[in-house]
Amino acid sequence: xAELLLHNRCVHxxxxxxxxxxxxxxxxxxxxxxxxxEFRTAMLRRIFPTAQSYAAEQINLQQRQEGGGITxxxxxxxxxxxxxxxxxxxxxxxxxxxxxxxPRLRTRSHAHVALVTMSECxxxxxALRQPKAIDGVPLLHLSWRDVQDLCVAKGTxxxxxxxxxxxxxxxxxxxxxxxxxxxxxxxxLSAAVPPGSKLSxxxxxxxxxxxxxxVGNGWPKEPPNYLxxxxxxxxxxxxxxxxxxxxxxxxGEIPGFRGTWEKPHFVYTLGPPIRPPQKVKTGSIxxxxxxxxxxxxxxxxxxxxxxxxxxxKRLEAVD
Numbered sequence: 001x002a003e004l005l006l007h008n009r010c011v012h013x014x015x016x017x018x019x020x021x022x023x024x025x026x027x028x029x030x031x032x033x034x035x036x037x038e039f040r041t042a043m044l045r046r047i048f049p050t051a052q053s054y055a056a057e058q059i060n061l062q063q064r065q066e067g068g069g070i071t072x073x074x075x076x077x078x079x080x081x082x083x084x085x086x087x088x089x090x091x092x093x094x095x096x097x098x099x100x101x102x103p104r105l106r107t108r109s110h111a112h113v114a115l116v117t118m119s120e121c122x123x124x125x126x127a128l129r130q131p132k133a134i135d136g137v138p139l140l141h142l143s144w145r146d147v148q149d150l151c152v153a154k155g156t157x158x159x160x161x162x163x164x165x166x167x168x169x170x171x172x173x174x175x176x177x178x179x180x181x182x183x184x185x186x187x188x189l190s191a192a193v194p195p196g197s198k199l200s201x202x203x204x205x206x207x208x209x210x211x212x213x214x215v216g217n218g219w220p221k222e223p224p225n226y227l228x229x230x231x232x233x234x235x236x237x238x239x240x241x242x243x244x245x246x247x248x249x250x251x252g253e254i255p256g257f258r259g260t261w262e263k264p265h266f267v268y269t270l271g272p273p274i275r276p277p278q279k280v281k282t283g284s285i286x287x288x289x290x291x292x293x294x295x296x297x298x299x300x301x302x303x304x305x306x307x308x309x310x311x312x313k314r315l316e317a318v319d
Contacts, residue, residue, distance in 0.1 A: 021088065022086065022087065022088040023062075025086060025088060025173060026061065026062075026072045026073060026086045027061060028166065028169060029073065029084075029086065029118075029147070029166075030059055030061045030073050032162060032163060032166040033056075033059055033073070033075070034059050035158075035159065035162050036152075036155060036159045036162050036163045036166075037155060037159070038152045038154040038155045038159065038163070039150065039151055039152050039159075039163045039166075040054070040056060040075075041054045042150045042151075042152045043142075043147070043150050044056075044075070044077075044080060044082070046142070046146075046150060047082060047114055047116060047140060047142075048079075048080055048082075048112040048114065050112075051079050051080055051111070051112045052079050052111070053077065053078045053079040053080075054077065054079075054080065055077050055078050055079075056075050056076070056077045056080075057076055057077055057078070058074075058075075058076045059073065059074070059075050059076075060073070060074040060075075060076075061073060065104060067100075068100050068101060068103055068104060069097065069100035069101060071083050071084075071085070071101055071104075072084055072085050072086045073086065074104070076108075076110075077110075079110060079111050079112055080110055080111075080112045080113070081104075081105055081108055081110040081112070081113045082113070082114050082115075082116060083101045083104065083105065083114075083115050083116070084116045084117075084118060085097070085098060085101075085115070085116070085117050085118070086117075086118040086119070087117070087118065087119035087120075088119070088120075089119065089120055089225065089240065090119065090120045090121055090125075090182065090226070090240075090295050091119055091120075091121070091240050091271065092117055092119060092121055092126060092129055092130060092141075093117055094272065095130075095131070095134060098115055098117075098134050098139065099134055099135055101115060102115070102134055102135040102136075102137045105137050106137075113137055113138070114137065114138045114139070114140055115134060115137055115138070115139045115140070116139075116140050116141070116142060117130065117139070117140075117141045117142075118141070118142050118143070118144065118147060119141075119143065119144070120143060120144055120174070121141065121143060122143055122296075123141055123142075123143060123146070125296075125299065126141035126143075127141070128277050129274075144170055144173060144174050145174060147170060148167055148170040148171065148174065151163050151164075151166060151167040151170070153167075182294045182295045182296065183224065183225070183226070183292055183293070183294060183295070183311075184224070184226040184227065184228040184238055184292070184293055184294070184295050184298055185220060185224040185226070185227055185228065185290065185291075185292055186227075186228035186229070186230060186235065186290065186291050186292070186293055186298070186304055186308075187211075187213070187227065187228070187229060187230070187290050188229075188230055188231065188287065188288050188289065188290070189201045189202045189205060189229050189230070189231040189236075190202070190231065191231075194257075194259070195259060196250075196257060196258050196259030196260075197256060197257040197258075197259070198256040198257070199254075199256045199257060202231055203256075204254065204257065205229055205237075205239075205270065208254055208255065208256070209239075209269065209270045209271075210253075210254045210267065210268060210269060210270060211227060211229075211267075211268045211270060212247075212250065212254075212265045212266060212267045212268065213265060213266055214261070214263050214264070214265055214266075215246060215263065215264045215265060215266055217263070219266075219290075220266075223241055223244045223266050223268065224241060225240065225241055226238055226239065226240055226241065226295060227239055227241060227268065227270065228293070228298060228304070230282055230304060233281060233282055234279055234280055234281050234282060235276055235280040235281075235282070235298060235304050236273075236275075237273035237274060237275055238273070238274040238276075238295065238298060238299075239270040239271050239272070239273055239274065240270070240271035240274075241268050241269075241270065241271070242268075242269045242270060242271045243268070243269045244266050244267065244268045244269070245266070245267045246264050246265070246266060246267075247261075247264065247265055247267050248260060248261055248264055248265075249261070250265075250267060253267055254267075274299075276298065276299055277299065278302070279302075280298060280299075280301065280302065280303060280304060280307075281302065281303045281304070282303065282304050282305065283302075283303030283304050283305030283306055284303075284305040285304060285305050285308070291304065291305075291308040292308065292311060293307035293308045293311045294307065294310075294311045294314065297310050297311055
């Protein structure tokens, strides 16, 4: 069999031809659920262990409803009604977004209804960030690893092949997200006001959800997926980089700030803050020091420096 390459990368699964962005993952999951009944039943049984029937009449992708947002995946059956909101990376949808979907789950008389979030986040982490229900509708979380474990190679030969390929696709997604998403670039913020600004560094991040720094010259040459912000002696938040630009001037980009630079800067738009569940002190880091640390370690250790050191050991072990 000839080797298939896409952009010089070996393709191991037909799903990889679609891509690895958030919508691509959602579409791939929807296709696998529609074509592989055993896999679909395994997932539904995990979500609704007491349901009498796991038959699915309809699977909707990107279903829009006026005033009710756009759902990623909606599964409707005799006994069940399920809405899945899928995210790429270590992130979760907001309560406001999920609340848009609950009216759909109340309009029909299904015995079992639920909202399910899916992302790289572990169930333990999601349990700290998500309520158990929204507007009375149960809210559950499955990580992509959990979904991968549910890939049951049963049924016809075609179904077995599809689910094996989907398992391979998820494996690549998980590995990619571990490499791309789990590293956080932690920087120090101060109450000082940068030239051209009416806001302090802390206010630019906390009030405007923005941040900027030079490209290279001791700073990252490529934008990170996550930024961590520390001040007052501890880690205050971690934020996903939703988007970024390379700019020489910042007029009008951030309300309350105008300025030009001699060298190009990354200008970031940040996602909502991820707050550590416990106090994470700075530790043995210089006052303005910047470090790389893995996201899970920043959320589970007692200091940024400890997370940095364990991160280095992990990366050295991989090499």
